[in-house]
Amino acid sequence: MGLAKRIIPCLDVDNGRVVKGVRFVEIRDAGDPVEIARRYDEQGADEITFLDITASSDNRETMVHVVEAMASEVFIPLTVGGGIRKVEDVRRMLNAGADKVAINTAAVSRPEFVKEASDHFGSQCIVVAIDAKQVGPDKWEVFTHGGRKATGLDAVAWARKMTDYGAGEILLTSMDRDGTRDGFDLRLTRAVCDAVSIPVIASGGVGNLDHLVDGIREGHADAVLAASIFHFGEYTVQQAKERMAAAGIEVRL
Amino acid sequence: MTTVAVIDYGMGNLRSVCKAIEHVAPGARVRLTADASDIRHADRVVFPGQGAIGGCMAALEANRLRESLLEAMKTKPFLGICLGLQALYDFSEEGGGTPCLSLLAGAVKRFPPSMMTDAASGLPLKVPHMGWNQVRQTAPHPLWQGIPQDSRFYFVHSYYADSADARDIAGETEYALRFTSAAAHENIFAVQFHPEKSQRAGLRLLENFVSWDGAR
Numbered sequence: 001m002g003l004a005k006r007i008i009p010c011l012d013v014d015n016g017r018v019v020k021g022v023r024f025v026e027i028r029d030a031g032d033p034v035e036i037a038r039r040y041d042e043q044g045a046d047e048i049t050f051l052d053i054t055a056s057s058d059n060r061e062t063m064v065h066v067v068e069a070m071a072s073e074v075f076i077p078l079t080v081g082g083g084i085r086k087v088e089d090v091r092r093m094l095n096a097g098a099d100k101v102a103i104n105t106a107a108v109s110r111p112e113f114v115k116e117a118s119d120h121f122g123s124q125c126i127v128v129a130i131d132a133k134q135v136g137p138d139k140w141e142v143f144t145h146g147g148r149k150a151t152g153l154d155a156v157a158w159a160r161k162m163t164d165y166g167a168g169e170i171l172l173t174s175m176d177r178d179g180t181r182d183g184f185d186l187r188l189t190r191a192v193c194d195a196v197s198i199p200v201i202a203s204g205g206v207g208n209l210d211h212l213v214d215g216i217r218e219g220h221a222d223a224v225l226a227a228s229i230f231h232f233g234e235y236t237v238q239q240a241k242e243r244m245a246a247a248g249i250e251v252r253l
Numbered sequence: 254m255t256t257v258a259v260i261d262y263g264m265g266n267l268r269s270v271c272k273a274i275e276h277v278a279p280g281a282r283v284r285l286t287a288d289a290s291d292i293r294h295a296d297r298v299v300f301p302g303q304g305a306i307g308g309c310m311a312a313l314e315a316n317r318l319r320e321s322l323l324e325a326m327k328t329k330p331f332l333g334i335c336l337g338l339q340a341l342y343d344f345s346e347e348g349g350g351t352p353c354l355s356l357l358a359g360a361v362k363r364f365p366p367s368m369m370t371d372a373a374s375g376l377p378l379k380v381p382h383m384g385w386n387q388v389r390q391t392a393p394h395p396l397w398q399g400i401p402q403d404s405r406f407y408f409v410h411s412y413y414a415d416s417a418d419a420r421d422i423a424g425e426t427e428y429a430l431r432f433t434s435a436a437a438h439e440n441i442f443a444v445q446f447h448p449e450k451s452q453r454a455g456l457r458l459l460e461n462f463v464s465w466d467g468a469r
Contacts, residue, residue, distance in 0.1 A: 002371075003378075003428055004385045004405060041452065046385055072272045077407060077450050094266040099409075099450065122304055124381055124409040125266075168381055168409075197369075199379045222379055252385040252405045 004252045005216050006046035006223035007240050008079075008201060009230045011036060014053050016062035034069045040230065041074045043237035046252060048074065049102070049171075049225060052082030064096045071097020081129055081171070090117050094125060102171050104129040105144040108151050111165055118166030127201075128167040130155055132188055133175040140174075140188050147175040155188065156195050163196045170196060171225065174204040181207025181228070189219030201225050209235055209243040216249050255463060256282040258295035260322065260337075262303065262312035263287065270301050270334065273449035277460035289321035297462070298325040302336025306361070306412075307348035309336055319354075326356055326441055330467040333443030338436060339414055341443055347412050357436055357443075358417035368429045378429050381411045388424040388434050388446065394469060396442050396461045397423070404454040406446035408434075414445065440467035 011018050017031040037048045048070070052063045060083060070078055080093045081102030090101050107114050107128050118126045131147055132140040132155035140155035159170050172192050174185035184202045193200045202221035206212060206229055215224045229235050241251045257274055261267050271283045284291055292298055300322065302309055313319045325331055326341075333341055345351045345361035353361070369378040385405040390397050413432035416422050423442065424435030434445045442462065448455035 097268040199383050
């Protein structure tokens, strides 16, 4: 008996539609986030993450409706990230039905925001997203704005600081690996996972199912996040879990 | 048609709880409320608990909900979720020590840092205890009906209930130690996990609750 390692499919949502192409054979409306979330739920996804890549505030309203629709139909935890800058943004997403919000750039701009949000709503719903790039041997720097802006912050020290500020979880993305399908940056993942007392989700670079196993085994991650391997129908979440179970990792089957 | 009052004192997301109940019981009237008379008139009551325990207790006082809640806990089918389980015990260590409602004997404690190591891997166990863990049903109960033994439910919490009276324990979960993940006492059933986020097993538990008559 024990806590299962989690598999979290991630959807990039722009103006209420999933982008980055999704090809489920049976789905007619391939870009509907709720329909895709429902499919992942049926496959046994442990949670769903929506990243709102919308730029304008009008379209943010659309995201609230997407979250509301998802919460009425899919009964597993939902994390929403992207554009969460104020306590009011957190409140709106939680009231719409999100279980957690992921805070990225706003945490770097004003770390106290993480403290305020976790004091107000509880650590359990505050995820700090960290985008990290390698800048030296076993040294990674935090970047914001989708990896374009350097912050000068050391990723491991930043993860520790965010834990102290009340984050309940870290979503760690390797910018070097994101989109490469070469697997997680395992040294980065392990460095952060071993440095903090809160759960860490590994992200960035998954190209096959063994990468998920490595993220848990070698990276010490508590959960693994992937997008493209599930979107393109290459693998189902169920297959991913079976592979992890075969490797001796405890999963919810 | 049964009416379900879901206690809301305005500190967080309860939409999922209502939606999940409506999903399993389309005929039920689900009302999100902080009103004592709604609680009195409802056929059954769900107490999800939100935020930290100190704030929860203070909000119950501020909204004059304590009396009607205690009355409901003694008279009608009552489901506590997460903090709504912890609040039923005598005392919680959270917030420097918080007296609770004393409907169940025992205390709510922080996962002890010195014990947070996985015996098999030697790796640290993280707090909050977050994710899908198994619940061992230690006593038969109408709310367990149709839910396989050792099913996984979704948990997220940093404090756990330590029951002083073994008769109150309906389910247990292991994470560094064994704690009460489901408690049952007369017409009260309370769970540490989130049935509204626990997919099939959780929905079944909510469905069982909506048709439960409050007897063990």
